[in-house]
Amino acid sequence: MSIPVSDRHAAAYRSREIPGPLPVTDGVWAVPVPLHGSALRFITVFLVETSGGLVLIDAAYDHRSCWESFTGSVAAIGHDLGDVRLVLLTHNHPDHVGFAGRVRAMSGARVVIGREDDFAHQHRVRGGFLTQLRRALDRTGAPPGVVDEMHAAGAGAARLSEDLRVDLAPEGDSEHVLGDVTFLGLHTPGHTYGHTVYVDTSRGVVFTGDTMMAEGPTQLAVPSLPGDDPAGDLLASLDRLRALDVEIACPAHQFPYRDVAARAGELAAFHRAELDAVERLLRTRASAWEIAPHLTWTRPWEELGAGSRRFALMHTLSLVLGVTR
Numbered sequence: 001m002s003i004p005v006s007d008r009h010a011a012a013y014r015s016r017e018i019p020g021p022l023p024v025t026d027g028v029w030a031v032p033v034p035l036h037g038s039a040l041r042f043i044t045v046f047l048v049e050t051s052g053g054l055v056l057i058d059a060a061y062d063h064r065s066c067w068e069s070f071t072g073s074v075a076a077i078g079h080d081l082g083d084v085r086l087v088l089l090t091h092n093h094p095d096h097v098g099f100a101g102r103v104r105a106m107s108g109a110r111v112v113i114g115r116e117d118d119f120a121h122q123h124r125v126r127g128g129f130l131t132q133l134r135r136a137l138d139r140t141g142a143p144p145g146v147v148d149e150m151h152a153a154g155a156g157a158a159r160l161s162e163d164l165r166v167d168l169a170p171e172g173d174s175e176h177v178l179g180d181v182t183f184l185g186l187h188t189p190g191h192t193y194g195h196t197v198y199v200d201t202s203r204g205v206v207f208t209g210d211t212m213m214a215e216g217p218t219q220l221a222v223p224s225l226p227g228d229d230p231a232g233d234l235l236a237s238l239d240r241l242r243a244l245d246v247e248i249a250c251p252a253h254q255f256p257y258r259d260v261a262a263r264a265g266e267l268a269a270f271h272r273a274e275l276d277a278v279e280r281l282l283r284t285r286a287s288a289w290e291i292a293p294h295l296t297w298t299r300p301w302e303e304l305g306a307g308s309r310r311f312a313l314m315h316t317l318s319l320v321l322g323v324t325r
Contacts (some may be wrong), residue, residue: 002129002214002257002259002263003213003258003259004032004214004255004256004257004258005024005025005248005255005256005257005258006022006024006030006255006256008022008160008257009022009032009255010214010254010255010257011032011209012255013254013255014225016041017125018032018034018041019032020032020073021073021076021077021284023109024046024205024250024261025203026203026251027048027049027050027203027207027247028046028047028048028049028200028203028205028250028262029046029047029048029049029077030044030046030076030077030255030256031044031046031047031070031074032073032210032249033047033060033066033069033070033073034065034066034069035060035095035145035247036063036065038095038294039094039159039307039308040154040253042098042253043058043060043252043253044250044251044252044253044254044255044256045057045058045059045060045070045252047074047077047084048078048086048126048181048200049178050178050179050181050266051084051180051181052085052178052180052181053083053084053086053178053179054079054083054084054085054086055084055086055087055088055139055178055181055183056084056087056088056098056103056109057085057087057088057089057198057207057250058088058089058090058092058097058098058207058209058252059087059089059096059097059098059099059100059103059323060095060096060097060099061086061095061098061099062094062098062161063274064099064299066098066099067102067289068100069229069285070099072166073285074120076096078148080106080285081103081106082107083250084103084106084107084109085107085108085129085178085212086110086121086176086178086205087100087103087109087110087111087112087199088176088183089112089117089166089194089196089211090192090193090195090196090197090198090207090208090210090211090252091113091114091196091209091210092116092118092122092162092164092192092194093157093192093210093269094112095252096210096252097113097164097263100164100166100322101197101289104167110167110168111164111166111168112166112167112168112169112174112176112185112280113166113169113194113196114169114170114171114184114185114187114189114194114195115169115170115171115172115194115197116167116189116192116193116194117167117192117193117195117196118166118169118194119162119163119164119165119192119322120160120165120289121169122194123162123186123258125225126225128162128191129154129162130151131224132154132222132224132313133150133151133154133222133224134147135224136223136314136317137221137225137313138151139288139317140188140287140288140289140315140316140317141286141287141289141290142287142288142289146289149306150306150309150310150313151305153203153310154310155308165213168274169194169290170185170196170225172187173185173186173187174196176198180202181200181201181202181203182200182201182202183198183199183200183201184198184201185197185198185299186198186199186240187238187239188222188237188239188241189210189221189230189233189234189237189281190211190212190218190220190230190231190233190235190236190238190302191209191210191218191219191220191221191230191234192210192219193233194222194228195209195210195211195226196223197209197211197241198210199246203248204247204248205246205248205249205250205251206244206248206249207239207240207248207250207252208244208250208251208252209251209252210251210252210253211234211237211238211241211251211277212238212241212249212251212263212264212267213251213253213254214249214251214254214255214256214257214263215254217267217270217271217274218267219232219314219315219316220234220314220318220319222314222316222318223232223314223317223318223321227320227324227325228321229321230318230321230322231251231271231274231275231318231319231321231322232322232325233273234271235268235272237263238264238267238268238271239264239268241260241261241264242261242265242268243261244260244261244297246260247260247284248260253290270310272305274295275315275322276324277294277295277322278291278295278316278319278320278322279323281294281295282324287320288313288317288319288320290318291314291316291319291320292309292312292316293315295316295319297310297312
């Protein structure tokens with residue numbers, strides 16, 4: 001089990017409460033933002049102090065309640081949003097990019113995301129989220145009625161306009177310098193294709209987005225193109241994280257923690273075991289739809305809600321492709 005940086009933050013997560021802003025280490029603030037209507041309950045964005053201004057890591061939903069909570073927390077810790085000079089987005093899911101544009105409008109900050117997660121690039125290469133989802137669902141072997149229902153549910157749950165225009169979309173790794181702090185952007189696909197973790201080299205802190213939480217598995221990306229291998233991507237990304245010389249991991253959900261290399265190894269072992277299980281199941285079953293009910297989820301397959309079952313099916317498809325490609 002991961003070692004929490006703050007017992008208070010970890011206890012709040014485990015008791016399904018939402019903590020207020022908390023210091024992670026000198027000059028780094030965790031700012032939990034409630035996600036009303038989401039099973040995740042909250043996302044943690046991070047404010048990093050530098051001699052050249054503030055850096056924001058991720059940006060929650062574009063929703064009034066998120067914005068009000070975030071701005072209130074920033075004021076409570078004695079900072080001014082007008083001092084944000086750089087917004088580093090780990091990936092393009094709606095709970096991570098939502099109010100990035102509002103921060104830029106207030107402060108003039110530059111907004112950065114990995115190239116494969118830049119919406120303009122993604123639309124050219126993969127299409128929008130619903131196009132990708134339909135293409136993937138059609139590969140699962142699920143009955144046509146189930147595919148239609150899951151696609152319709154995905155459309156109803158989507159909260160993202162996919163119109164954010166960023167100032168910089170690096171391809172691969174990148175480096176970002178603000179004042180006295182250098183951030184290394186490491187391309188770590190698996191959860192999405194452009195997912196990027198950011199390393200504050202001066203403090204030994206890595207902001208892991210959704211690639212590596214303190215507890216539990218990583219949701220694999222939607223495999224929407226023939227050559228996609230999210231499981232293989234994730235394992236390679238975890239190898240990179242395990243090799244980092246850092247002391248603290250700051251994920252976007254759950255809580256910041258220590259023992260980063262050990263956690264990366266533990267998570268890699270879990271997903272390799274999933275791949276082994278799928279390889280065995282493929283001996284008697286032909287599709288992700290047939291395999292998914294036999295894998296381990298937070299609850300038995302029959303008890304999963306519609307949204308959770310859709311996520312589980314996408315994850316299973318990515319595992320199948322990891323075994324068969």
